[in-house]
Amino acid sequence: MTTGLWDHETFIANLREVGGHAYHDKHPFHVAMNEGRLSPEALRGWVANRFYYQRNIPVKDAAILSNCPQREVRRIWIHRVIDHDGSVENEGGIEAWLRLGEACKLSHHELIQDRYVQPGVRFAVDAYVNFARTQPWPVAIASSLTELFAPDLMAARLAAFEKFYTWIDRAGLDYFRRRVTQARHDSEEALAITLEHCNTPELQRDAIRALEFKCDVLWSMLDAIHHAYGTPIADEAQPRLARGVRLQIDCTTGKGVLLFPEGILELNETAHEILTRCDGRTLSELVRALADDYDVDVSALAADVRETLADLQRRKLVEFA
Amino acid sequence: MITCMTAPRPYAFLAEVTYRCPLRCPYCSNPTRVRNDRELTTDEWCRVIREAAALGVLQIGFSGGEPLVRHDLAELVRGAREANLYTNLITSGVGLDENCAHELRDAGLDSVQLSFQSDAPDLADEIAGARAHQRKLDAAAEIRAAGISLSLNFVIHRRNIDRLPQIIELTETLGAERVELANVQFYGWAFLNRAALLPTREQVARARDVATAAKARLAGKIDIFYVLPDYYETRPKPCLNGWGQRYLTVNPVGDVLPCQTASSAIPDLRFENVRARSLDWIWRESESFNRFRGTEWMPEPCRSCPQKEIDFGGCRCQAALLTGNAANTDPVCTLSPNRAYVDALLRDLNSPSNHPRAWMPRVNPKKDVIQPETDCTGTGQANLL
Numbered sequence A: 001m002t003t004g005l006w007d008h009e010t011f012i013a014n015l016r017e018v019g020g021h022a023y024h025d026k027h028p029f030h031v032a033m034n035e036g037r038l039s040p041e042a043l044r045g046w047v048a049n050r051f052y053y054q055r056n057i058p059v060k061d062a063a064i065l066s067n068c069p070q071r072e073v074r075r076i077w078i079h080r081v082i083d084h085d086g087s088v089e090n091e092g093g094i095e096a097w098l099r100l101g102e103a104c105k106l107s108h109h110e111l112i113q114d115r116y117v118q119p120g121v122r123f124a125v126d127a128y129v130n131f132a133r134t135q136p137w138p139v140a141i142a143s144s145l146t147e148l149f150a151p152d153l154m155a156a157r158l159a160a161f162e163k164f165y166t167w168i169d170r171a172g173l174d175y176f177r178r179r180v181t182q183a184r185h186d187s188e189e190a191l192a193i194t195l196e197h198c199n200t201p202e203l204q205r206d207a208i209r210a211l212e213f214k215c216d217v218l219w220s221m222l223d224a225i226h227h228a229y230g231t232p233i234a235d236e237a238q239p240r241l242a243r244g245v246r247l248q249i250d251c252t253t254g255k256g257v258l259l260f261p262e263g264i265l266e267l268n269e270t271a272h273e274i275l276t277r278c279d280g281r282t283l284s285e286l287v288r289a290l291a292d293d294y295d296v297d298v299s300a301l302a303a304d305v306r307e308t309l310a311d312l313q314r315r316k317l318v319e320f321a
Numbered sequence B: 001m002i003t004c005m006t007a008p009r010p011y012a013f014l015a016e017v018t019y020r021c022p023l024r025c026p027y028c029s030n031p032t033r034v035r036n037d038r039e040l041t042t043d044e045w046c047r048v049i050r051e052a053a054a055l056g057v058l059q060i061g062f063s064g065g066e067p068l069v070r071h072d073l074a075e076l077v078r079g080a081r082e083a084n085l086y087t088n089l090i091t092s093g094v095g096l097d098e099n100c101a102h103e104l105r106d107a108g109l110d111s112v113q114l115s116f117q118s119d120a121p122d123l124a125d126e127i128a129g130a131r132a133h134q135r136k137l138d139a140a141a142e143i144r145a146a147g148i149s150l151s152l153n154f155v156i157h158r159r160n161i162d163r164l165p166q167i168i169e170l171t172e173t174l175g176a177e178r179v180e181l182a183n184v185q186f187y188g189w190a191f192l193n194r195a196a197l198l199p200t201r202e203q204v205a206r207a208r209d210v211a212t213a214a215k216a217r218l219a220g221k222i223d224i225f226y227v228l229p230d231y232y233e234t235r236p237k238p239c240l241n242g243w244g245q246r247y248l249t250v251n252p253v254g255d256v257l258p259c260q261t262a263s264s265a266i267p268d269l270r271f272e273n274v275r276a277r278s279l280d281w282i283w284r285e286s287e288s289f290n291r292f293r294g295t296e297w298m299p300e301p302c303r304s305c306p307q308k309e310i311d312f313g314g315c316r317c318q319a320a321l322l323t324g325n326a327a328n329t330d331p332v333c334t335l336s337p338n339r340a341y342v343d344a345l346l347r348d349l350n351s352p353s354n355h356p357r358a359w360m361p362r363v364n365p366k367k368d369v370i371q372p373e374t375d376c377t378g379t380g381q382a383n384l385l
Helices: A008-022 A028-034 A040-067 A071-085 A093-103 A108-112 A119-134 A137-148 A153-164 A170-197 A201-229 A269-276 A283-294 A298-314 B042-055 B073-082 B098-107 B121-128 B133-145 B161-174 B188-192 B201-217 B279-285 B316-323 B339-350
Strands: A239-241 A246-249 A256-260 A263-266 A318-320 B012-016 B059-063 B086-091 B111-116 B149-156 B178-183 B223-227 B247-250
Touching: A008 A137, A008 A170, A008 A201, A028 A040, A028 A153, A028 A201, A040 A071, A040 A093, A040 A108, A040 A119, A040 A137, A040 A201, A040 A298, A071 A093, A071 A137, A071 A170, A093 A108, A093 A170, A119 A137, A119 A201, A137 A170, A137 A201, A153 A170, A246 A269, A256 A269, A269 A283, A269 A298, A283 A298, A298 A318, B012 B042, B042 B073, B042 B279, B059 B073, B073 B086, B073 B098, B098 B133, B111 B133, B121 B133, B133 B149, B133 B161, B149 B161, B161 B178, B161 B201, B178 B201, B201 B223, B247 B279, B316 B339
Parallel strands: B012 B059, B012 B247, B059 B086, B086 B111, B111 B149, B149 B178, B178 B223
Antiparallel strands: A239 A318, A246 A256, A256 A263
16 A cells, blocks of 8 residues: 555546546436436436535535635635525525426425435435534545546536426526536636645545545435436336236227226326337337337437336336336 | 216226125224125126126225125126226135135236234234234235235224334235225224224324325335324315215125215115116116215305315215214314314313223124114214213
8 A cells, every 4th residue: 555645646546536436427317317318206306305415515615614724725615605605696506406496396495395305315415514524624625526527517417408308497407507617617626725735645545535435425315316216217128017007998988098906097198009018028119119100200209108107107007127 | 867967987896795704893894784685696796797897887896894705706806807897805815825816816806905903913813803913914925926916904093003103014024015004984883983993183193194204215115095084184085086976886785885884874875776776777867876976965064165076075974974964064074063073072082081992893794683782873973982
């Protein structure tokens, strides 16, 4: 094990290596989100849970400020609190996130009351705030470097939202637009402070560990969200009716119905056509077959099929092999 | 008759194939007095099932009593499947061994709703009045092994409501897909045993929290249906989604009922029998189905109430049992002039001096049916506690 002081180049390379394997852009839920595979409910779940993180960020940054005796650093760092909390001229990141929630049909009230916050998300975020309170301030600043790993993450997310989640009002995506430039600036600033102030072998190694810890925070949040809102449906998944569910034609109306314990669901034509093809083929085969039969574009159809099946999966009427 | 043009379509058919049952639960919804008559035969049931399907019914529930005491149950299930009905068996599980599970599955049974009395064996057996708990656990395993969809049902009351967390745990262990945690509703034997069964306000509040938390925790894994204890509510339940709208029940001797508890709760209503009339005629034209259909029959405060299409005036049987008149507003409703009956009951029950009563176990119908001493099928409020 090296005990010496790293030069800046090595230090930066080591910091980047953490992101190479642990950053949350590799989490299956995040991948699914950027590939447009999340249902509206799952996306809302992400927005609502992520809000708990957003609204605790200024508290975290204020904790760093309160531990930092250096005026030059505080002058730089205090911008983060203001950027997020907003000011008279500027609505701030939290307000922008609330507008994102609104565009997703989540009210301010629902978000501010933490109504959908999963226990795992709460633990992770609270642990992050506590970390910033109790660690030496240069180490706490190093933990914020995660945005360094993916300078294009915000741009990619914005593009994915605009392309796949067209049910969200575009005006609600301002938060991401703003972060595209802000994130780059912030991480460069934080990197400069880290390089300057994590200036002993111990502090450098603590900085690496802090970054690993922060990656774990973000990863755990997605684990909890993933657990609560389900796995997005993969192309190779084979949809089938759940146990105890039967598909048949209602002789009285001529329409398709799903029958299950104590319940009857009348199907629209799309859902009925999808379900009659749930016979062991994969989702992508099913989409192709439907597109052929109805002479429509595969990419337009895929989202519909996925959403219908995800909805039926949530009602436990469909499962995937 | 005008109503014959407006009769809606029934979706679900409850076939009470027998009143016989090896258990003696004090909340049984069997009538407390049973007409001493022959049960419908296999052929009669199969005919009624076909008639129900022709009326538009999509789901049948085989219930009782304990439907497994009928040896022709698999044949009835087959008949229902041939009529394209979704088949559900509502059972205590007693008698449901491996052979039986396979026979029913092969006949086309779609799902089983298995009742439990508690998670704790001793309490469960005490409530059931029989050593049944272990047999239910075995039955659950057989149902799973046979690949049939499994739901559980727990009737919740004063003696088991505090065990809700453990009851939910048992549901998880047994691998059920859904569970009904149904606070006891006061009809039949449960009405007689109200004072022993009704939970206290504190118990109800705790149970609600437990059920809400479990619902959130198990979302996507187990569907939890928590049926509220309606005496503690301020608005009545939308019983049956309206009288004669979606449901019909045929009892063991062939009487057709808009609601399974109507025969004992509403003594002045005359029910038609499938041995004398077609199901179609009974559904569309009989007085028993038409009397409370729609909103025309409603008295005040229901008649002018904006909720009348939401709760349909509540439950006719409850109105009859508590006020002596089935056409009254369900007295659970705080707008009902009779709400005082319910309040008095709750006040007594929640007073510090109140101690739990003993209950009377259900008695099986025999030639000489042992009748309870008090007749509670009329104006119930006289013998509330």
